[in-house]
Each structure stands twice: as C-alpha cells, then as structure tokens.
Amino acid sequence: MTAFGGKKSERSRRLGALPLISLIDVVFLLLIYFLVTSDFSQEERRIPSALQTEGGGIRSVEFQPQIIDIVPAGDGVRFIIGQLETGEQAALTTMLARLPREPGVAIRAEPDAPVWAIAAALQAAKDAGFEKRSYVPREP
Amino acid sequence: MLRTDRSARHLIAVDLTPMIDVVLQLIIFFMLTSKFGDLRRTDIDLPRQPGEQAERSKEPAMIVDLTGDGLTLVDSRPVTVAELESLARAGLASAGEEGFDVLIRPDRNAAASQLDRVLSALAGVGVVQWKLGTFDPGSLGP
Numbered sequence: 402m403t404a405f406g407g408k409k410s411e412r413s414r415r416l417g418a419l420p421l422i423s424l425i426d427v428v429f430l431l432l433i434y435f436l437v438t439s440d441f442s443q444e445e446r447r448i449p450s451a452l453q454t455e456g457g458g459i460r461s462v463e464f465q466p467q468i469i470d471i472v473p474a475g476d477g478v479r480f481i482i483g484q485l486e487t488g489e490q491a492a493l494t495t496m497l498a499r500l501p502r503e504p505g506v507a508i509r510a511e512p513d514a515p516v517w518a519i520a521a522a523l524q525a526a527k528d529a530g531f532e533k534r535s536y537v538p539r540e541p
Numbered sequence: 542m543l544r545t546d547r548s549a550r551h552l553i554a555v556d557l558t559p560m561i562d563v564v565l566q567l568i569i570f571f572m573l574t575s576k577f578g579d580l581r582r583t584d585i586d587l588p589r590q591p592g593e594q595a596e597r598s599k600e601p602a603m604i605v606d607l608t609g610d611g612l613t614l615v616d617s618r619p620v621t622v623a624e625l626e627s628l629a630r631a632g633l634a635s636a637g638e639e640g641f642d643v644l645i646r647p648d649r650n651a652a653a654s655q656l657d658r659v660l661s662a663l664a665g666v667g668v669v670q671w672k673l674g675t676f677d678p679g680s681l682g683p
Contacts, residue, residue, distance in 0.1 A: 420558045427565050434569055445582075446592030447644065447672040454664045471653070512654035516607070516647040519656065520588030520675055527593075536671075538657035538664065 448523045451535035453507060466535065467500055469493070469526070471510035471518045478518040480525075490521040497529035505533025512539060581616045582606065587676040588649040601644035601672065602632050607655050609648035622662050629666045646674035 470481040479486055480493045482500075487493050497506065506526045510519050519536065526534045583606045605625070606614040613620055615628055633641045643663060647656055663671065 420561075423558045423561050423565075426562060430565065430569055434572060437573075444677055445587070445595060445646075446590070446675045446677045447595050448590065448592045448675060449670065449672045452660055452664050452669055452671050454661070510653035510657075512652060512657065514653040515649070516651045516653060516656055517588040517649040519653060520590045520649070520673055523673060524590040524592065524675075536660065538660035539654070541654070541658050541661060 448520065448527060449534075450508075450523055451533070453535040453537050455509075455537055455540055466505040466507040466533065467497075468537075469497075469506060469508045469522050471508065471514045471522060473511055473514050478514055480518075480522060490525050493522065493525040494528045497525055497531065500529075502531055502533075505535065506531045507535045507537050509537040509539065582646065583608065583614055583617050585609075585646050585674075586649050587646060587674050589678045590675040591677045591679065592673075592675040599642070601642040602636060603629065603641070603643045605643065605645045605659055607645065607647035607651050607659065609650055611651075611655060613655075613659060622658065625659065626662050626666050629663050629668055633667055640670065641668060643668055643671045644674055645671055 467482055472479045472481060474488065477488050479488050480490075482496060485496050487496060500506075508519060508522045508526070523534060523536070581600075581604050585606055585608065604616060606612075606617070608614065613622075613625060615625060620628070629641070629643070645656065645659065660671065
C-alpha cells in the first residue's frame with residue numbers, strides 16, 4: 402500500500418511539471434482566432450456572364466438570343482420576354498425553361514432598374530439551364 | 542562520464558515554454574494577416590442570389606465595387622471611367638491564356654445605369670466576360 406501510494410505521488414509530481422499554462426494560452430488564442438474569423442465567413446458567390454454591346458455580337462438571325470428586358474414597375478420590376486411578362490423570379494425561371502437553350506439569353510435593363518433584378522434574371526437563366534448568358538449594357 | 546551527466550542536467554533545465562509561445566504567436570499572426578487579401582473588397586450589400594461557388598485559389602484579376610452612393614471602386618480605390626478603362630486595358634495586355642477575369646460587386650439597390658456605365662467601359666476596351674458578385678442568403682454569416 403505504501404509502495405503503491407509512493408508510486409502514485411511520484412507520477413502526479415511528474416504530471417504537475419507539464420507546462421499547462423502555454424497550452425491554455427494556445428487554446429484561448431485559437432478560440433479568439435476562430436471567433437474573429439467567423440465574422441468574415443459571409444460567402445461570396447458569382448454569376449458568370451458574357452458581355453455584349455448593343456447591336457454587336459449577333460451574327461445570325463437563326464441564333465439570335467432571347468432577350469429579357471427588365472423594366473421598373475412600382476416597388477418591383479417586370480421581366481419581359483417578347484409577349485411574356487412576369488414580376489417574379491420563379492415565374493421567369495419557369496418561362497425560360499420552356500425556351501430553346503441553343504440561342505442563349507441576353508439581358509438588358511432600363512437605366513433606373515435596380516441591380517438586384519439583373520442578378521435575379523441572370524440567376525433565373527442559370528437555373529433554367531442556359532449556358533449562354535449575356536448582359537447588354539445600354540450606352541450611356 | 543561525469544561530463545555527460547552534467548550536460549544532460551543542463552539540457553533538462555532549458556525552458557521551452559516561451560519558445561512555444563512565440564512560435565504559436567507567429568502562427569496566429571500569419572493566419573490573421575492572410576485575411577488582408579480582403580482589402581480588395583469593400584463592405585457592400587450584394588444582390589442575394591445563390592450563384593455559384595467561387596474558386597478560392599483563383600482571385601479575379603480585377604474587382605470592381607459599385608457602391609450605393611454611386612462610387613466606382615477598383616481594389617477599394619475610387620476611380621473614374623477613364624481610369625477604369627486604363628486599368629482594364631493594362632490588365633488585358635498582361636493577362637495570359639487564362640484570360641482577364643473581372644468581378645463586379647454592385648450594391649443590390651444600385652441603378653442599372655451605374656452597372657451599364659462600367660460594363661460599357663469594359664466592353665469598349667475588349668472585355669468579353671464578367672462575373673456578378675452575389676451573396677448566398679442560405680450561407681452562414683451576419
């Protein structure tokens with residue numbers, strides 16, 4: 402019993418010699434690091450698109466892209482494709498899904514239309530499976 | 542034999558704690574400073590769309606921010622249209638086979654005319670592709 406007890410106290414003496422202070426320092430610093438960096442974790446996404454000038458880039462009537470016009474209307478916007486018209490992104494995606502993909506889709510907006518509507522139209526074209534997406538900026 | 546015992550006792554007496562502290566402080570310093578790359582971007586309320594995930598390893602050659610108050614910033618520095626054209630021309634000239642990658646980060650409520658002015662300038666110098674920066678509302682973040 403005495404021998405066992407003696408061994409135990411020797412081991413605890415050895416364990417007591419471990420530099421726990423630096424370990425605690427490191428753990429706290431890592432904790433602070435992750436707390437700080439989690440503020441920057443807002444993930445940025447991208448929607449790629451081609452850039453097309455007005456009147457340029459269309460070489461064949463056969464492959465003329467379908468055009469989405471964005472027009473401001475009250476608090477929101479209207480997305481217009483020929484005779485079709487909607488104010489909702491989901492409805493625009495459904496409308497685009499019925500159109501042929503090969504010619505692609507071109508988007509243009511009225512000068513006072515908000516940028517979120519352009520993003521919505523690009524996203525709808527992407528969701529509808531259009532690989533060829535282009536934006537046509539209006540000449541200033 | 543006696544000499545060996547003495548040197549062993551000396552080695553045991555070396556305190557490694559400050560060295561470990563310093564090494565870890567340096568690691569943390571470099572982890573934090575690697576975030577300075579984000580100085581190319583300003584804090585902007587981006588359009589809320591899922592878009593597609595950006596390649597973390599590939600940063601765009603040019604980042605253009607369009608603020609809600611009508612400013613155009615390249616790498617967080619306000620620029621005029623002429624300066625933007627000049628920067629894009631230089632970027633296109635130095636771009637390799639990978640092409641000239643332009644990311645535009647507009648304020649979601651900015652007017653299309655502001656975006657059109659920038660894109661017309663870029664198209665005028667020969668840029669044919671661009672990416673619209675968005676924020677995925679489904680992702681974690683403030």
